[in-house]
Each structure stands twice: as structure tokens, then as C-alpha cells.
Amino acid sequence: MATVTLRLYDYLALIAGMRETSLSFPLLPSVKHLAEHMGIPHTEIDLILVNGNPVTFEALPQDNDRIALYPRWHHIPIPHLQHDPPFPAFVVDVNLGRLAKFLRMLGFDTLYDNGYQDKELIDISRKEKRILLTRDKLLLCHSMVTWGHWVRSTAPYEQVREVLDHYHLYDQIHPLSRCLVCNTPLHSIEKGVVKDQLPPRVRQRHKKFFTCDKCHRLYWEGSHHTHMMAWIQNLQKDTIP
Ligand SMILES: [Zn+2]
Secondary structure, eight states: OEEEEEEEOTHHHHHHTOSEEEEEESSOOOHHHHHHHTTOOGGGOOEEEETTEEOOTTOOOOTTOEEEEEOOOTTSOOOOSOOOOSSOEEEEOTTOHHHHHHHHHTTOEEEEOTTOOHHHHHHHHHHTTOEEEESOHHHHHSTTOOSEEEOOOSSHHHHHHHHHHHTTOGGGOOTTSBOTTTOOBOEEEOHHHHGGGSOHHHHHHOOOEEEOTTTOOEEEOOHHHHHHHHHHHHHHHHSOO
16 A cells, blocks of 8 residues: 545545545555545645656656645646646536626626536637536546636525636626627627617617627616626725735
8 A cells, every 4th residue: 555645725625525534545546536535626726746846747656755735826826737727717517507697797708508418518618718617526526627717616606706706707797798698799789779679768768778789688877787786896805815
């Protein structure tokens, strides 16, 4: 038997439910598989140290090695294992529909369909360079998944905050820029063109309108928009720069 000591930092310890443990195997697997054995998908790990030296997921530990796993720590210069896609775009697992809608409200390109199968989620993430957001840790352990995040919170508002914090997205928020129903970018439209479709109160109160070319829904800065903006401003206030 060969034994290694595994030390988990920050929220990786929460995922695994422990901070440090010893693991014994007849033949030690790669660090990626050791982490998965502890329930930690590779997408959550940003730095691996074996006896103090940075290694990759494929590294094969030896007997008595000390392995330390770290999540993303943006503020320290480390040899990062995680590289984000060129722009923040998401594909969201079927049980996170409200999170998907909130991300669209904030203007993020977010694919969601409550009929997606696991294989589709993985394929879309890979082909379209989208971050896969899921509550299913096993899905993220799939070796074809490059970008992904295990959403820890179960409350939709907290989930949004978690994603914005994790990927540092506060300066990329563009409300009223994407259709909540079909994810298509919105464009502004003259009030005169749409005035016959508006409820009388909306026609009286609002000047700016936006529309979706795909599903033809109309959007305006109504009370829902005002609440959302107040909520975002609160989130930003609470965020440590
Ligand atoms: Zn639409």
C-alpha cells in the first residue's frame, strides 16, 4: 500500500467535508482521481502542490507525498491550472433555471433548456467554450469538461452572487441587453414603432424600449428593472475589491 496526505484549502474543504486526510491505495492514482475520490471536481482546483512543488492534474504521487489542493485565489500570483474561456458565457444545468434567468437579466450569454441531457451539457460547454454551471459534482469530474463550476448555494440569489464572485464579473454586467426567454441580444426600438403593443400605463410612463428579434418580446425599464438594479448595487457594495 502507498499512502499520501491530502490537505484541502478554502472551500475545497467544504466540498469534501474535511480539511486533511490520509489516503492509501495499492497503486496511487493521478492527483485528478485523488481529488475526485474526495468529491472535488478538477474544475474547482486552481493549484496543486506535491511536497511544495506545483504539478498538473496528471501527476502521479508517490508513497508519503503531501498533496495540497487550492481553489481559485485571484489575488495571489500562482501557476494557475484554470484558464477561463475568452469571454464569460454559460451553459446551465436543468435544475438551475432561475440562476440562468438571473444571469440573462444581468446580460450574460446563458444557454438553458430544461431538457438538456448530461452529454449535451458537456458537448455545448466544450464546443462553444461555455462555463458549465451545475449542482452535480460528478458531471464536472468528466474529463471532457474544461470550464465549470459547482454551484454550492441552493438559493437562486445566492447562486448569482456566487457566480459573479467566482468569475469576478461585476464590471461586465449589462442589464436589459439580453432576452430572458431566448438569450438573444436585445436592441433598442423607437417607441413610435411599438406604441400600439404597449399597455396604457407603460405607454404613459416609459420612453426607452428594447426588443428581441427572435421571439419579438418587448422590454422596458419597469419596476422589475429598478429592483434588479438596486439589488446589483447592493451586491457590488458587499464585494471586497
Ligand atoms: Zn427572445
